[in-house]
Amino acid sequence: MSPISKNSARKIDDCIQPTESGKLESGKFGFVREKGTKFHEGIDIKSFLKGKNKIPTDTVHAFMDGEVVYVNASESASSYGCYVVLKHEYFLTLYAHLASIDVTVGKNVKAGEKLGILGTTSNCAKIPNERAHVHFEIDFQIGDGASFGKWYGANYGDKNAHGGYNGLNLIGIDPILCIEKIIKGTKLIDLLIDEREAMTIQIVSTFIPQFVHQYAPLVARAVDLKKPVKGWKIEFTWFGLPKKWTPIDAVDAKAPKLKLISYRKSLRPNALLRDVLKEEKGVVAIGSRIISVLKKMGFDVL
Numbered sequence: 609m610s611p612i613s614k615n616s617a618r619k620i621d622d623c624i625q626p627t628e629s630g631k632l633e634s635g636k637f638g639f640v641r642e643k644g645t646k647f648h649e650g651i652d653i654k655s656f657l658k659g660k661n662k663i664p665t666d667t668v669h670a671f672m673d674g675e676v677v678y679v680n681a682s683e684s685a686s687s688y689g690c691y692v693v694l695k696h697e698y699f700l701t702l703y704a705h706l707a708s709i710d711v712t713v714g715k716n717v718k719a720g721e722k723l724g725i726l727g728t729t730s731n732c733a734k735i736p737n738e739r740a741h742v743h744f745e746i747d748f749q750i751g752d753g754a755s756f757g758k759w760y761g762a763n764y765g766d767k768n769a770h771g772g773y774n775g776l777n778l779i780g781i782d783p784i785l786c787i788e789k790i791i792k793g794t795k796l797i798d799l800l801i802d803e804r805e806a807m808t809i810q811i812v813s814t815f816i817p818q819f820v821h822q823y824a825p826l827v828a829r830a831v832d833l834k835k836p837v838k839g840w841k842i843e844f845t846w847f848g849l850p851k852k853w854t855p856i857d858a859v860d861a862k863a864p865k866l867k868l869i870s871y872r873k874s875l876r877p878n879a880l881l882r883d884v885l886k887e888e889k890g891v892v893a894i895g896s897r898i899i900s901v902l903k904k905m906g907f908d909v910l
């Protein structure tokens with residue numbers, strides 16, 4: 609089964625696998641689980657083909673042309689279970705809970721090419737065969753392997769088995785909002801440029817993270833990325849993706865290293881829930897998720 613196919617007669621909703629709650633939205637992206645308190649980074653696409661003992665036999669195919677950049681074949685090593693990550697022009701796609709994997713790192717795959725067999729693998733709660741699915745994400749990579757590894761080591765010890773393709777280093781965007789547009793030829797990066805900002809911060813730093821090199825179209829104006837900058841204004845989506853970067857030309861000597869410039873009131877509730885913002889005694893400030901995103905990218909912030 610291809611998660612999404614140009615020729616598919618199925619509507620996306622007919623392909624979504626809900627959680628035990630049975631609610632359709634529980635298989636979609638966002639705060640859709642545990643009464644809106646648990647964030648789901650992708651969508652769950654259900655199994656349609658069952659073999660002996662109701663074990664899924666669906667094949668999982670590449671969403672579009674790409675390169676296999678990561679394969680985790682150890683079920684016990686991730687809540688994603690066995691998973692594959694493909695790199696496309698400006699984003700990654702991730703296929704999780706696979707029963708088996710047919711590709712290896714470095715292989716270039718065509719859209720629709722088989723990646724493996726849909727399954728129920730995960731090192732968290734067991735996924736029953738009747739709710740077997742492929743967890744599908746469209747992702748941006750926050751830090752490079754080194755900067756993320758440093759953050760991981762400081763927070764979890766040195767057990768990161770997945771390099772820069774650890775789920776904690778990936779930020780997903782809503783596949784359902786993007787799939788149709790990508791199929792029609794809109795560049796994902798253009799979708800992101802249109803995504804509204806939930807908040808804008810200023811950081812005083814000469815550092816240019818790998819993220820900026822990798823996603824250069826997110827930089828607001830032409831800038832020589834080989835030279836240090838004075839700092840950045842960074843706009844974030846409500847789920848914490850740094851979507852627009854504007855270099856700062858001059859910095860007041862008294863300017864704090866990091867400050868919140870503005871936030872969008874209409875997106876505040878979700879941004880608070882996602883720890884993109886925090887609110888203490890009526891004062892809104894930068895949330896812990898943003899601090900960790902900056903650290904994962906390699907910024908020196910407390």
Ligand SMILES: [Zn+2]
Binds near residue numbers: 648650651652743744
């Ligand atoms: Zn999922």
